[in-house]
Amino acid sequence: MVHRLKLSISAQNDEDKVAEEVTRLVDNGRWQLSDGNALEGVFKFRTFKTTWEFMNKVAEKCKEQRHHPEWTNVFNRTAIKWTTHTPRGLSLKDTYMAKFCDDVAEHLGEQYEADKPKGDETLKVCSIDAAGDCCARKEGSK
Template sequence: MSSSQAAPKPDSLLVSNGGRWTLTADGEALERSFKFKTFTKTWDFMTAVSLQCKIHNHHPEWSNVYNTTFIRWTTHVPKGLSEKDINLASICDSLARDFGELEPEPETSSCEMRGLADEVVKDGSCCVKK
């Protein structure tokens, strides 16, 4: 997405409005799971997302098990949901379509993956320069 394009509104990405993202209870993040036919497709998707992370100088909280990737977009400094989060969530949706994302299933496996992402960032050091 070029800088001249306006960021999508977070509401348009939400499950309640036909999207696939959910807003966390604190309203500070967008999150969802992506499922693909194979691990290779999943890895290709994650690689494409990582390139966008580099381009936009922003990273997600994410976890991956075989053909499923859980992604949470939030900003740590300053804390909350930012335009970058919303843009990158929209970019993820587009990339997922390009890589053949499967139709969503009931929220069973993504709960475990959400926990993995929570564990990694619980100390808040993911964005601190070392």
């Protein structure tokens, strides 16, 4: 359960509704609250192609909603952070887009990991170091 006082909610949003939606998302274990004003999550898929398809579907919805994430991608993982910059804080657009990401990921067969990183570690899983040898030439290959 997310404590209401830990939330920084964007002005002109129904505070109770945002708190309810954030609590639902965090309690499901797929999203973490970051600094009280953002939702962060990591999505992992079997292939880069599926990961890219996920990102394209989210990007299409972003254009429609006029709302974008902060995100990074390395090979088959995408780390996403939803927050509203103006006015600053969490908004119903953030919770809507986080839920949309969950739905698309489920449809595309996300390889859900219950032990997902928390807090500052979330975006680090999509660093170059986290890619491992996915981009390195295999021994014996030309």
